[in-house]
Amino acid sequence: GAVVSQHPSWVICKSGTSVKIECRSLDFQATTMFWYRQFPKQSLMLMATSNEGSKATYEQGVEKDKFLINHASLTLSTLTVTSAHPEDSSFYICSARTGVGSPLHFGNGTRLTVT
């Protein structure tokens, strides 16, 4: 149980274009999902908390206009990287939990490369 699916697993885009990443909870409903970014050989950095039916909460230093988050249903959150630049190239990972006090379950990540 508690499976999180993330799509696509990798994407290459040109500088200036936008990319959408989907995160789905397959066998449970998630009112809250979390988006992380991970650089090579580093730990996970929380970018934002996605709340179903309301605005996402962004961590300090994360541009909300650049990283658009939509949590339209209890099983789907999307992260859109707008006007991507090479410095946005990274590994983006989403997670969800079945309830407060439960462990985070992660998707398999999306490798974004901006050329």
Place this chain on the structure above:
Amino acid sequence: GESVGLHLPTLSVQEGDNSIINCAYSNSASDYFIWYKQESGKGPQFIIDIRSNMDKRQGQRVTVLLNKTVKHLSLQIAATQPGDSAVYFCADSFYGQNFVFGPGTRLSVLP
């Protein structure tokens, strides 16, 4: 966990030996702790968790030890196998909110 910079500690162990991976956390109010395993190119995978009312919890081939006095967490893997090679992260939180991830430890299993 404490994210202390760009250096990723590495632990090398012989296949069949036991592994011990350590983690320090900084929030004395943290009451929920998790160990994750991350293989290359994949998302972190839940291994085992422990709450602050316990100091030891065992799973299949894994044991987590919690020392709240010194804010230290460890993961013990018995009879380490090649498939255990990965990066291991600890995470701590207060009541499941705002998980803080440690810097990670790379475990390499030598044949």
